[in-house]
Amino acid sequence: MRLAWGPEEEAFRAELVDFLDRHAPKRALGLDFATSEEEGIPEWSRQWQATLFDHGWLVPGYPPELGGRNATPVQTLIFQEEMAARGLPRSLHFPGWAIVAPSLLEFGTEAQKALAPASLRGDMVWCIGMSEPDAGSDLASLKTRAVLDGDHFVVNGQKVWTSYAMWSQKCFCYTRTNPDVPKHKGITVLIIDMDTPGIDIRPLRQITGTTHFAEVFFSDVVVPRENVVGEIDAGWRITMGSLAHERGGLWLQTVSGVDHALTDLVGLAKRTGADGNQAVRRRLADAYAQVSALRALGYKGFSSFAQGSSAPEHSYLKLATSELQKSLFELGMELEGPAGIVVDPAHHEGAGRLAFSFFTSFASTIAGGTSEIQRNIIAERVLGLPRGK
Numbered sequence: 001m002r003l004a005w006g007p008e009e010e011a012f013r014a015e016l017v018d019f020l021d022r023h024a025p026k027r028a029l030g031l032d033f034a035t036s037e038e039e040g041i042p043e044w045s046r047q048w049q050a051t052l053f054d055h056g057w058l059v060p061g062y063p064p065e066l067g068g069r070n071a072t073p074v075q076t077l078i079f080q081e082e083m084a085a086r087g088l089p090r091s092l093h094f095p096g097w098a099i100v101a102p103s104l105l106e107f108g109t110e111a112q113k114a115l116a117p118a119s120l121r122g123d124m125v126w127c128i129g130m131s132e133p134d135a136g137s138d139l140a141s142l143k144t145r146a147v148l149d150g151d152h153f154v155v156n157g158q159k160v161w162t163s164y165a166m167w168s169q170k171c172f173c174y175t176r177t178n179p180d181v182p183k184h185k186g187i188t189v190l191i192i193d194m195d196t197p198g199i200d201i202r203p204l205r206q207i208t209g210t211t212h213f214a215e216v217f218f219s220d221v222v223v224p225r226e227n228v229v230g231e232i233d234a235g236w237r238i239t240m241g242s243l244a245h246e247r248g249g250l251w252l253q254t255v256s257g258v259d260h261a262l263t264d265l266v267g268l269a270k271r272t273g274a275d276g277n278q279a280v281r282r283r284l285a286d287a288y289a290q291v292s293a294l295r296a297l298g299y300k301g302f303s304s305f306a307q308g309s310s311a312p313e314h315s316y317l318k319l320a321t322s323e324l325q326k327s328l329f330e331l332g333m334e335l336e337g338p339a340g341i342v343v344d345p346a347h348h349e350g351a352g353r354l355a356f357s358f359f360t361s362f363a364s365t366i367a368g369g370t371s372e373i374q375r376n377i378i379a380e381r382v383l384g385l386p387r388g389k
């Protein structure tokens with residue numbers, strides 16, 4: 001089998017590479033993840049997101065007025081892979097461009113759709129209010145109550161793990177509007193301005209020492225009725241939205257991210273002399289074989305996706321790439337040894353970055369569906385096994 005891109009795709013890639021060489025920030029994914037509550041979303045990330053938007057590279061499949069260039073699915077895939085291979089995020093703040101804007105464009109009123117460009121460019125900062133203390137994997141159990149009272153709702157309840165809540169202007173908030181129907185029904189999405197009286201934001205500190213998410217408490221928060229996204233009680237279908245046209249390449253993008261981490265690790269093994277150690281060599285070689293296999297699986301899934309079929313491979317890729325990435329950073333910590341936790345670059349070149357990446361890597365085995373939930377999905381929907389008790 002021979003995989004190669006055609007001349008048109010190569011021309012697209014050349015234009016992208018030229019843009020990246022000229023504009024991309026010299027910072028890598030994960031290493032500068034919102035380092036403190038005070039710092040908020042780093043300025044370099046804000047500028048980079050706006051630059052991508054202005055040059056039509058933020059969401060290539062969108063039209064220019066939405067920060068894109070009407071790219072085809074294959075071109076989008078090239079973009080995703082090239083960015084990941086360089087360890088480049090589009091932004092350190094994903095809710096606005098990746099979740100809220102696509103959902104507003106699909107389900108919003110004309111006034112709500114008009115918020116999309118600023119949300120994509122990063123000028124309007126959003127948080128997503130889904131998870132609650134008793135509603136995470138089982139999101140449909142959410143209890144934050146919104147009661148309609150004339151021309152407004154009154155909201156009471158609590159969200160948790162709300163990324164960027166303390167720096168956001170608006171919350172894309174999932175609320176319970178009808179408690180008397182099956183739990184997937186009776187959910188409504190409201191746009192809530194974060195400076196509305198009655199909102200209490202309590203930042204949560206992570207194991208990395210950074211603070212990028214929070215608990216959010218709502219006490220008699222008044223929200224205008226026109227802030228409903230979609231229809232009242234029909235919010236569940238909005239959870240399924242967001243950049244559907246990019247999904248085909250999404251997990252290939254994550255494979256490229258893991259490949260990037262592996263390349264760094266091989267460099268570290270060489271620098272530390274661990275490349276002569278048989279056990280380390282075996283682990284690196286195993287990881288290389290896994291990355292290669294996952295990439296092949298990703299291309300197979302992408303090809304089904306591009307032809308309009310479902311791609312069950314993608315359920316496995318989320319699970320496999322997030323777990324592999326975690327094990328690679330763990331190996332990196334072992335290679336660095338005790339020096340790995342020294343954060344002062346004057347005393348250790350790594351400046352604690354691998355330890356930071358290791359702790360951060362747990363996030364992708366949880367967010368967007370935990371590894372256990374992914375295993376359930378594979379068992380039930382891909383393999384057709386009976387539901388567990």
Ligand SMILES: Cc1cc2nc3c(=O)[nH]c(=O)nc-3n(C[C@H](O)[C@H](O)[C@H](O)COP(=O)(O)OP(=O)(O)OC[C@H]3O[C@@H](n4cnc5c(N)ncnc54)[C@H](O)[C@@H]3O)c2cc1C
Nearest residue numbers: 128129130131136137161162163363366367368370372373
């Ligand atoms: C970095 C990060 C950012 C996040 N940002 C946001 C955000 O901005 N907004 C937001 O709303 N949420 C956010 N979340 C929350 C995330 O969506 C939830 O953590 C996730 O859905 C899991 O829910 P939970 O934490 O309540 O765990 P639970 O659902 O309580 O699960 C606890 C454990 O039980 C396991 N488990 C649960 N159900 C099953 C089952 N049926 N079978 C087998 N095992 C099961 C899980 O795998 C897990 O190990 C974020 C999470 C992370 C890590």
